[in-house]
Amino acid sequence: MTWLITGGAGYIGAHVVHAMAEAGERTVVYDDLSSGIPDRVPDGVPLVVGSVLDGERVARALTDHEVTGVVHLAAKKQVAESVERPLHYYRENVEGLRALLEAVTATGSASSFVFSSSAAVYGTPSTGAGLVTEDTPCLPMSPYGETKLAGEWMVRATGRATGLSTASLRYFNVAGAARPELADTGVSNLVPMVFEKLTANEPPRVFGDDYPTPDGTCVRDYIHVVDLAEAHVAAARALRAAPGRDLTLNIGRGEGVSVRGMIDRINALTGHDLAPTVAPRRPGDPANVVASADRAAAELGWKARHGVDDMITSAWAGWRRLHPGA
Ligand SMILES: NC(=O)c1ccc[n+]([C@@H]2O[C@H](COP(=O)([O-])OP(=O)(O)OC[C@H]3O[C@@H](n4cnc5c(N)ncnc54)[C@H](O)[C@@H]3O)[C@@H](O)[C@H]2O)c1
CATH class of the missing domain: 3.40.50.720 (NAD(P)-binding Rossmann-like Domain)
Known part of the structure; x- marks a missing residue:
């Protein structure tokens, strides 16, 4: 085939x-x-x-x-x-x-x-x-x-x-990459957006911290x-x-991670310590969207194996390939 x-x-x-x-x-x-x-x-x-x-x-x-x-x-x-x-x-x-x-x-x-x-x-x-x-x-x-x-x-x-x-x-x-040369080269998703800020030695931004979630920031899968x-x-x-x-x-993985939680892990795993600044909410950002992954497991026998630390470290290796000074 x-x-x-x-x-x-x-x-x-x-x-x-x-x-x-x-x-x-x-x-x-x-x-x-x-x-x-x-x-x-x-x-x-x-x-x-x-x-x-x-x-x-x-x-x-x-x-x-x-x-x-x-x-x-x-x-x-x-x-x-x-x-x-x-x-x-x-x-x-x-x-x-x-x-x-x-x-x-x-x-x-x-x-x-x-x-x-x-x-x-x-x-x-x-x-x-x-x-x-x-x-x-x-x-x-x-x-x-x-x-x-x-x-x-x-x-x-x-x-x-x-x-x-x-x-x-x-x-x-x-997020993430199988190897650095396959990494995402765009900066439209949270992980590369935070990398871009850290590389410029600027604080990453959180859009809204007053959502009805445990730490007030949006939760994603x-x-x-x-x-x-x-x-x-x-x-x-x-x-x-x-x-x-x-x-x-x-x-998806069926597990929510807040924007602030992701930024904390990115700081820790890339050797930075830049606290985020809070910007206004962006229109259209839902507070909390997490997948139920049960149907994919039942229909395909498929389940995610990698956690956010793997995503961040593999994406960072790809980022550093394109931005050697980072
Ligand atoms: N990246 C994400 O977080 C995400 C999340 C949900 C869904 N998706 C979907 O996954 C798919 C791939 O996204 P990606 O992140 O790899 O984006 P990408 O921009 O890296 O890949 C899109 C590819 O499609 C090609 N392409 C675009 N328009 C085309 C056209 N008219 N004819 C032929 N080729 C065309 C581009 O050259 C590119 O190689 C898209 O359908 C996107 O909507 C992405």
Whole structure:
């Protein structure tokens, strides 16, 4: 079986490609390199440069490489940018997925489809404790979250209409790296944002410390990218083993860590001691969102193995590779 990995030159996609290769699965990367890095693609894995919006190019890649399954990670992912440029996000994430699914169904070679969704589909959960199951109502608070929820609907509807086996994986807060050269190069998530401040010898910022949480800062569920990549391998195998499946799964650890708690661990593990300053709350930040990971365990036999210390130390090694003075 050959898997087309869209966005396979990106941070998470490259980890998925490496995990698939280690599991003995054949892959082809399809990426427009808008934020991807070709060097992340392992030797021996073909890289097709193109946009998922280009249906003809996708169809050619599917037939040229005799693709039998797709893992779709290619997307724009910045919440704040999606608020400023909603149509760009709808085009890239929704129209891009539609064009891809059209090529997949028209060529008819692929029987399995794994889609990168996000905890952003939940918005502020109505459950008081913040623990969300896949049945918790989805009320996204940004165009980014909306594009992911619309994507889930499109994937599920296509599966029902065509028999394509599908899985939507709702990633929680992704951090860490399998090795330094695969690390996230962006600074849109908490861990690299704190690294950036510490490297400049400035205090990291906490956005709001008056939330109804134990230390007043937001609580999130952090997941190591290596565990997340393994969840993709498990999902790909589950779809292959049982055609006609329709899975929606949280991919998290089921454990909340506060922003202040993360900053304390980052300071301790990187040899810094910079107390955070408190900035105003950011609009749209839910107080507490933690995954119930029970369904992924039941459906995939998958469970996260790495804790936040592993995420921080591996991400720091990647950061120092790019910022040798840090
Ligand atoms: N990083 C996170 O914390 C997080 C959390 C939840 C969900 N996700 C989702 O995971 C996926 C991967 O995110 P990432 O963190 O690796 O981001 P990334 O920006 O590192 O990777 C995205 C990849 O997709 C490629 N790409 C973008 N638009 C494309 C297009 N139109 N055609 C072809 N390729 C295109 C980029 O070049 C890049 O290689 C995204 O779908 C994102 O929404 C990420």
